[in-house]
Amino acid sequence: MLEVIKAIVLGCVEGLTEFLPISSTGHLILVGHFLSFTGDKAKTFEIVIQLGSILAVVVLYFKRFLSLFNFKKRSGLNLLHIIIGMIPASVLGFLFHDVIKNVLFSPFTVGIGLFLGAFLMIYAEKKSKTESTQDLDHLSYKQAFIIGLYQCLSLWPGFSRAGSTISGGLLAGANHKTAAEYSFLLAVPMMVAASGLDLLKSYQYLSIHDLNYFATGFITAFIVAMLAIVFFLKILSKVKLIPFAIYRIIIGIIVIAYFI
Template identity: 65%
Template sequence: MQEYFVAIIMGIVEGLTEFLPVSSTGHLILTGHFLGFTGEKAKTFEIFIQLGSILAVVVIFWKRMLSLLQFNFQKGLNIGHLLLAMLPAIVVGLVFHDLIKQYLFYPQTVVITLVVGGLLMIFAEKRNQVETATTLDDLSYKQAFQIGLFQCLALFPGFSRSGATIAGGILVGTNHKTAAEFSFLVAVPMMVAASGLDLVKSYERLSTNDIGFFLTGFVTAFIVALLAIVSFLKLLAKIKLTPFAYYRFVLAILVALFLI
């Protein structure tokens, strides 16, 4: 029963933080530390439950995602925008994946990236950028590629993929809602690919005895992420990114105090 309690808690944390600009990695590291859930099995579990969060995006934006599969390049948001946004992180990730996993997945890195990511979010809010894309269909190919460049920052654990892409979107001329929605859509292929690669590399750690444990975390992350995404989009329209940046600074202090 204790193991399933851990799965539920970790699933809740993953679902709440994956698409908020607060770093799900930082939260999972801190939560795993307090629960005594660390090691290779914990890393594999964290990768697996990310797929539950991704499924929530697919459910919420299924109509938009279905339209992207039609490969219509004539008007509005299309698969080309997603491919351009994915390209930079794919190239950088493939080249530096092993180095990042080996040298950067430490609490010290998370502390630094939490702070730097928070500063980027504050900078994005303070800069008076003209909004040229107020809906997803207004997004240009150039803006999609530029957001993809910002997404490369998320390869550093603790930076937050949504934080990097939403702040990047604002800096290149999208409004908050468009930046967030595009961030969620790009997350689906990116995270499925990244999580799939990690799972293939760590499949030896998986056991049939862990099926119930892993599925509990997956389902919990899915349900919580559904609620978190809808709530975040409403919240973002009211309070913007700055409060999340300040929260990141507090989290950085907690990680430094308890894990370094």
């Protein structure tokens, strides 16, 4: 029963933080540490619940995903926009996968990532260009590549993939909603690829005896992620990134101080 409760808590944390600019990986590492839920099986569990969050985006943006494969249309967002955005982080992630996992996945490094990522978000809000791109169908290939470059920062747990890509989108000239929605769409292939690679390396930790709490975490993350995405899009254009940045600074300082 205790394992199921932990699965629900971590599923909520994953679903709530995956698409908000506050770092889901960072929060999972921190919460897992305080719940004493660590080790190889815990890492495998985190991969599974991340897939639940991914499914939420697929469901919410199903028609948009289908349109990416409509090669007859002459304008608008297409598959190439997603591929271009994936390239930088995919290459770096593949080359330095083991280094990232072994060096950067600790509560202390997460605290640093939360802290530094917050200042990127503040910088993006203060220095962002005039919003020339008001929707996804007007996003250029150049903007997609710039966002992809900023996504590389998210390879450091705590920096936040959503925080990095949304900040990159603002600095590239997109408005908040466009930057966020592109971030959501870009997350799906990136997370499937990363989670798939991790799952192949840790499949031996999957057991039929763990099916109960793995399924609980997956379903919880799926439901909470759907709610979080809808809520986030409603408030983002009003509150901007600054409140999320302040939250990250506070949490980052607490974590760094605690582990020092």
